[in-house]
Amino acid sequence: MSMRAGSATVALVVLALPFASFLLLALVRPLRRSAVAAATVSITAMVAAVVAAFWLSWRATPLALLQSPSRTWSWIPADGGPMATVGVMVDGKSMAMCMLVTFVSLMVQLYSWAYLHDEPRRSLGRYYAYHSLFAFSMLGLVLAPTFLQMFVFWELVGLCSYLLIGYWYDRPAAARAAVKAFWITKLGDLGFVAGIVMLWAAAGTFDFWELFRLAHTNALPVAGMPLIMFLIYLGAVGKSAQFPLHVWLPDAMEGPTPVSALIHAATMVTAGVFLVNRAFPLFLLVPDVLTLIAWVGAFTALLAATMACVENDIKRVLAYSTVSQLGYMMAAAGAQAPDAGFAHLLTHGVFKALLFLGAGIVIHVFHTNDVFRMGGLRGQPWLWVPFVLATLALAGVPPLPGFFTKEAILGGVFEAHLMIPFVMLAVTAFLTAFYMFRVVFLAFFARGLGDSHAHHHVPPLMSGVCWTLAALSVATGVNLARQMLAGGHHEGAPAWLPAFSLGLAGAGIVLAWAMYQRGAIDPARVAAVLAPLDWAARRRYGIDAVFAALYRGALLGFSRAVGWVDRYVVDGLLNVFSAWTLRAGDRLRRLQTGLPQDYLYGVALGALLLFVLAQWRMK
Amino acid sequence: MPLGAYLTLAALVFAIGLFGVLTRRNAVGILLGIELMLNAVNINLVAFARFSGDLGGILFTLFTIAITVAEVAVGLAIVIVIFRVRRTVEADHLDLLRG
Amino acid sequence: MTAEIVAFVGVAVVLLGSSLAVVLTPNLFHSILYLAVALVATGVVFLLLDAPFLFGVQLLLYAGGVVTIVVFAIMLTERLVGRTIRQASRHLINGALLSVAVFAGVAGFLVQAPLAGARPGISGDLTVAVGRALVGAFAVPLELLGVLLVIALLGALYFARSES
Numbered sequence: 049m050s051m052r053a054g055s056a057t058v059a060l061v062v063l064a065l066p067f068a069s070f071l072l073l074a075l076v077r078p079l080r081r082s083a084v085a086a087a088t089v090s091i092t093a094m095v096a097a098v099v100a101a102f103w104l105s106w107r108a109t110p111l112a113l114l115q116s117p118s119r120t121w122s123w124i125p126a127d128g129g130p131m132a133t134v135g136v137m138v139d140g141k142s143m144a145m146c147m148l149v150t151f152v153s154l155m156v157q158l159y160s161w162a163y164l165h166d167e168p169r170r171s172l173g174r175y176y177a178y179h180s181l182f183a184f185s186m187l188g189l190v191l192a193p194t195f196l197q198m199f200v201f202w203e204l205v206g207l208c209s210y211l212l213i214g215y216w217y218d219r220p221a222a223a224r225a226a227v228k229a230f231w232i233t234k235l236g237d238l239g240f241v242a243g244i245v246m247l248w249a250a251a252g253t254f255d256f257w258e259l260f261r262l263a264h265t266n267a268l269p270v271a272g273m274p275l276i277m278f279l280i281y282l283g284a285v286g287k288s289a290q291f292p293l294h295v296w297l298p299d300a301m302e303g304p305t306p307v308s309a310l311i312h313a314a315t316m317v318t319a320g321v322f323l324v325n326r327a328f329p330l331f332l333l334v335p336d337v338l339t340l341i342a343w344v345g346a347f348t349a350l351l352a353a354t355m356a357c358v359e360n361d362i363k364r365v366l367a368y369s370t371v372s373q374l375g376y377m378m379a380a381a382g383a384q385a386p387d388a389g390f391a392h393l394l395t396h397g398v399f400k401a402l403l404f405l406g407a408g409i410v411i412h413v414f415h416t417n418d419v420f421r422m423g424g425l426r427g428q429p430w431l432w433v434p435f436v437l438a439t440l441a442l443a444g445v446p447p448l449p450g451f452f453t454k455e456a457i458l459g460g461v462f463e464a465h466l467m468i469p470f471v472m473l474a475v476t477a478f479l480t481a482f483y484m485f486r487v488v489f490l491a492f493f494a495r496g497l498g499d500s501h502a503h504h505h506v507p508p509l510m511s512g513v514c515w516t517l518a519a520l521s522v523a524t525g526v527n528l529a530r531q532m533l534a535g536g537h538h539e540g541a542p543a544w545l546p547a548f549s550l551g552l553a554g555a556g557i558v559l560a561w562a563m564y565q566r567g568a569i570d571p572a573r574v575a576a577v578l579a580p581l582d583w584a585a586r587r588r589y590g591i592d593a594v595f596a597a598l599y600r601g602a603l604l605g606f607s608r609a610v611g612w613v614d615r616y617v618v619d620g621l622l623n624v625f626s627a628w629t630l631r632a633g634d635r636l637r638r639l640q641t642g643l644p645q646d647y648l649y650g651v652a653l654g655a656l657l658l659f660v661l662a663q664w665r666m667k
Numbered sequence: 668m669p670l671g672a673y674l675t676l677a678a679l680v681f682a683i684g685l686f687g688v689l690t691r692r693n694a695v696g697i698l699l700g701i702e703l704m705l706n707a708v709n710i711n712l713v714a715f716a717r718f719s720g721d722l723g724g725i726l727f728t729l730f731t732i733a734i735t736v737a738e739v740a741v742g743l744a745i746v747i748v749i750f751r752v753r754r755t756v757e758a759d760h761l762d763l764l765r766g
Numbered sequence: 767m768t769a770e771i772v773a774f775v776g777v778a779v780v781l782l783g784s785s786l787a788v789v790l791t792p793n794l795f796h797s798i799l800y801l802a803v804a805l806v807a808t809g810v811v812f813l814l815l816d817a818p819f820l821f822g823v824q825l826l827l828y829a830g831g832v833v834t835i836v837v838f839a840i841m842l843t844e845r846l847v848g849r850t851i852r853q854a855s856r857h858l859i860n861g862a863l864l865s866v867a868v869f870a871g872v873a874g875f876l877v878q879a880p881l882a883g884a885r886p887g888i889s890g891d892l893t894v895a896v897g898r899a900l901v902g903a904f905a906v907p908l909e910l911l912g913v914l915l916v917i918a919l920l921g922a923l924y925f926a927r928s929e930s
Binding site for chain 2: 797861
């Protein structure tokens with residue numbers, strides 16, 4: 049995939065457009081206060097960025113063998129060459145990500161205009177400013193040629209996430225969720241920055257191309273590499289919501305649904321996967337870490353899938369689903385099949401965004417997130433067709449893209465002989481189909497709730513965006529199908545794998561149909577059979593509680609202790625000194641009686657003292 | 668008489684004058700004590716002048732006497748003004764400089 | 767026992783006695799009178815030290831002028847109050863202790879210092895030499911003294927003026 053490189057100038061244009069939009073909206077207050085103007089600026093910039101990103105990819109030229117796809121400028125000077133550089137790295141991966149980010153951002157911004165129509169004008173301007181900033185940050189992240197620049201944009205993306213999750217900042221739940229997201233990802237980022245610095249200390253450079261060259265020629269010191277790469281992986285753990293730092297993603301659903309579609313489905317959370325992919329030549333040096341990544345990824349996928357089965361909130365289900373799919377992508381990278389994971393990232397980005405936006409439609413119609421309060425939309429296919437298509441893609445049904453990419457991941461994991469992760473991923477595939485169709489049946493086709501007679505009005509912009517994304521998904525799927533039929537399987541994957549994954553998906557769909565549409569199997573009885581699992585899953589396996597206890601207990605306790613020290617020891621010391629000074633001053637003041645005779649006493653005593661001193665000296 | 672005798676005499680008178688300054692309550696009484704102290708100093712000066720053959724001591728004494736007279740005059744004028752304002756010359760009551 | 771020693775002892779006794787009386791007498795007017803005696807005794811000491819001119823100056827200025835001024839002051843302040851101010855003293859013990867200590871300090875120096883035993887001889891009257899010095903080497907201090915006296919006069923006048 050990195051055999052083609054794009055023009056650095058066009059890449060800079062892609063970066064500059066959302067940044068210019070953000071600057072304009074941030075600095076020019078009247079522009080921001082008028083929601084129409086803000087949306088226009090932002091969306092126009094985004095459209096131009098989409099065009100530029102596609103141009104970038106279309107006009108990419110093949111790369112000579114040892115030529116770097118980066119173009120950098122010196123940033124932090126040092127003896128013997130700059131210590132850090134800034135620039136752009138325009139290879140296949142970053143071009144693909146550019147297209148994904150700009151396109152999905154544009155779709156989401158268009159959708160938001162209709163979805164958030166009832167927001168106050170000023171808030172909407174703020175919203176679009178944040179969107180522009182996010183687009184810029186994400187593009188900077190994927191175009192970064194060095195670890196340092198990637199880290200800077202990494203943090204910026206985290207900031208945008210915080211700003212957008214907490215968009216409705218007067219809601220306590222939203223504010224808490226934003227802070228939680230920030231804290232948890234920050235935990236991962238600690239490892240990330242430590243890893244980057246240690247890598248720099250070992251290798252002397254931040255630049256990816258340089259590092260890859262060193263790794264390739266075995267010039268990198270392998271001694272501390274496992275630790276370094278593990279620390280760098282920690283950043284991905286936080287950002288891509290791997291176990292145990294996955295707890296922030298479900299809570300992040302407090303933000304507006306379009307934000308969830310953009311950030312917590314397609315782009316920001318995939319930054320971790322992108323990081324592992326980008327630094328893959330370095331990860332290849334430490335196969336143990338890769339195995340760990342695969343195991344954690346598979347485990348995360350399974351864990352999240354089980355929690356999604358018991359959720360009633362449609363957005364939460366989708367959030368867990370995202371965590372689960374991110375686990376898939378990480379497992380692929382861990383199984384040394386990064387291209388499969390990357391492909392899944394791209395396809396998942398589109399249909400997951402579509403799922404969220406489709407969910408936004410039903411939320412808009414029913415004014416609730418609870419799937420058990422929805423239903424009866426069978427008679428309006430233009431509402432449910434995109435969503436169902438996306439669900440089929442997620443479940444892994446051909447000819448939709450999810451089938452191909454998921455099967456590629458399963459194949460990669462199988463080939464790497466990671467059996468238990470393979471089993472976990474297989475079970476997850478079954479569960480994914482199950483819980484997604486559970487949602488479909490409950491939210492769209494459930495009977496008895498204001499049935500098909502009611503005609504619900506949905507803004508055409510919202511459904512239009514959904515149909516566009518659905519069409520894109522289908523087109524991608526068809527393209528992949530054609531490639532597969534033409535070029536055949538990639539070697540090594542077992543022949544029974546496509547049928548196997550299809551079978552898993554089918555089984556899940558059938559089970560969901562039986563339980564929720566037909567009513568043949570009672571969900572309550574199933575829950576009773578799986579009681580302990582059900583109980584644990586409903587309580588999110590207590591991980592949230594652990595973090596909360598750590599935060600409240602350890603962190604706040606520590607803060608309280610420090611506060612006590614500050615108030616009573618540091619301040620106390622100062623207060624004691626000042627009290628003593630005041631008291632001493634008070635006492636000394638009484639020397640000034642105002643009577644000259646008393647002063648004369650002083651003079652005489654002083655003279656006596658001098659006598660004594662002089663006597664001593666004379667001796 | 669040796670020089671020491673005169674100096675001791677002067678020291679005694681000085682100490683007595685100091686005692687008077689420290690213990691008198693009346694402002695004029697304090698001034699009297701000061702006079703005694705100045706006298707003792709004069710005795711010292713003249714004794715040193717005599718025993719060392721240096722005329723400077725005597726001249727200094729002259730000046731001291733003249734200055735003392737001026738000081739007494741002004742000091743008593745102040746005492747009288749204080750008396751006019753505060754109706755008392757008791758040193759214990761004149762504590763406006765109190766801190 | 768030469769005449770000089772007798773004279774010295776006598777004068778010393780008078781001086782010390784009158785000084786003690788000055789500081790210990792409760793009646794302020796009596797204090798003044800005792801001070802006059804002490805001043806005269808000091809003059810006699812000057813005489814014993816071969817400085818007759820100073821004896822004259824002492825009598826004129828101190829025993830005459832200062833005593834007079836102080837008497838006037840007492841009369842002015844006492845009369846307006848209407849009764850003789852009783853001189854109860856304050857912190858007698860402290861004052862006594864301090865005075866004794868100061869005397870002890872000075873005496874300590876005196877004991878250690880190498881002091882001359884006998885007087886050098888004098889040639890003629892010192893007064894002429896004093897006079898010559900006053901208008902010769904010490905002319906400037908003399909003039910300044912005059913200025914000082916004028917200032918003191920003005921000051922006293924200013925203070926003593928009536929409130930109108």
